[in-house]
Amino acid sequence: MDKNTLFSSFGKWIAPINIVNFQQRIDETDQDKYVKKLTTKAYLLLFLHAQLQQREGLRAIADDVLSKEFQQELGLSSISPSQLSRKNNQVEPALLEEIFVDLVQQIQSVSGNTHSLRKDIKIIDSTTIGLCLQKYKWATFRKTKAGIKIHLRLVFANQEDVYPDKISLTYAKSNDRTQMESLIDEIGAMYVFDR
Structure with missing residues (x-):
């Protein structure tokens, strides 16, 4: 995606x-009660943009704010990686979960109107995200590493579209089997997962 197309399409990409x-x-929730610079809305837009552009760190994300077009979109003139890190720790995960649930419901309402041969097939998989053990001692994974695990259920809406339907977060040590009860909740659907 070239630079000119990115900002004109970013608004359409986040429109849902x-x-x-x-x-x-x-x-x-008074999430932004004492915030002077990086609001939660700007944080969300910044990190969605970072995901779209596949940024690999807070410094790269902070560098994106140097673009004049993006500054207008966010209402920021600059931001430091340390400010991003602090905001990351302050944002209430329930707010982001509500966005996820709302988007899944939108997809389900649209895909519910189309006939699908595969709507009863669901894929369950997980991925581990490594964290710094010094900062996240509660998420002990190995001797020198911390981590969390994201367990995800994907649904085939139709032959071209697959979307996430349900998510569960656990400590990285948790086996996938521990989340099967919460991810497998429909009778008549076929669930596919690895061992």
Whole structure:
């Protein structure tokens, strides 16, 4: 994606996110009560942009803010990696979970109207995310490493589209079998997962 296309399409890419509801939840929870610079909405947009551009660290994400077009979108003139790190620790995960659930419901309402041969096939898989043991002692994984595990259930909406349906976060040591009860909850569906 070239530079000119990126910012014109970024607004369309995030359009399914109900920013008004998100902002109401931020206001209700006082998430941005003492925030002067990096609001939770700007944080969300910045990290979605980073995901789209496959940025590999906070420094690369902070460098994106140097673009004039992106500064207008975010309402920021600059940001440091340390500010991003602090905001990452402050954002309430429940706010981000609500966005995920809302997007899944939107996909289900659209895909529910189309006939699908594969709608009863669901894939369950997990991935481990390594964390710094010094900062995340609660997430002990190995002697020198911390981590969490994301267990994900994917649904075939139709022959071209696959979307995440359900997610579960655990310590990295947790076996996939520990989450089967929460991820397998429909009778008549075929679940595919590795050992």
